[in-house]
Amino acid sequence: MTTNHYTLKVNGKEHQVADAWAGESLLWVLRERLGLPGAKNACEEGECGSCSVRIDDEVVCGCLVLAATAVDCEITTIEGLAPEGELVDVQEAFIEAGAVQCGFCTPGLLVTIDKLLETNNQPDDLTVREAISGNLCRCTGYGRILEAVNLAAAKRREATS
Template sequence: MSNDFYTLNVNGEDHQVADSWAGESLLWVLRERLGFPGAKNACEEGECGSCSVRIGEEVVCSCLVLAGSATEQEITTIEGLSAEGELSDVQQAFIDAGAVQCGFCTPGLLVTIDDLLEKNENPDDLTVREAISGNLCRCTGYGRILEAVQIAAASRRGEKRE
């Protein structure tokens, strides 16, 4: 234990983390200390991707980030993808495609797909499958998730919905 505090920048705002244990993961700190429960905790070993967040320009598993080492970086969680009460284009596409079943993998997938579309507005099927290969979904069989990615990609390219 330490009485020192450190500061994490989450979704554009600084948050102080005090009285923490050195080994706390970013996932745990986000969920249990800072009130960001969107990133989900399942495997805690980087296998499932349900805890995906963006740090700077890269998506990583927040369970594998030591929270105290993530200072002075821009951390974006699912809560930061859209203004409160609004849906992002990817979230809306998930609803439109029916890509949510139990919902546990959804936040991680949304963060990953948002990042993919930031970097590539016109990803082909293989690129999408590769991009989401670290996000496990045990309900949908991925078909509707892949469909949702293409809906969101089309809307980002400014194409009208059919």
């Protein structure tokens, strides 16, 4: 088994990854090597979106990124959305709208919605539904999730006005 040494920049902090199997996904390395279990592991084939993380400006499935190739970029996970002990508007909105049931899809949804609102803080319903179409909630709590997006969008508009 070939090992690999590389550096990943996650949530603004550089992490050394040593003695890792070259085939490990970014999701695996985040959770099992770097102590960042926020991104969830469910399907490992890009279906469910529970592993959604941000690489530079794009939201991608962490399970479909070969960790050793994710060097020289900014990786942001749910742990890095807000400073320690604080919440971003989307997290507050999820709590206020009761948009969390089992919670497994929540980190991926938060990362996805945070990015959506960054590009568009007044998204229409279709835009929201398409933006979160890759984040499956098997509790099927979409009504409150959509409510939370509207709430978060309003918070963000208020903050930027």
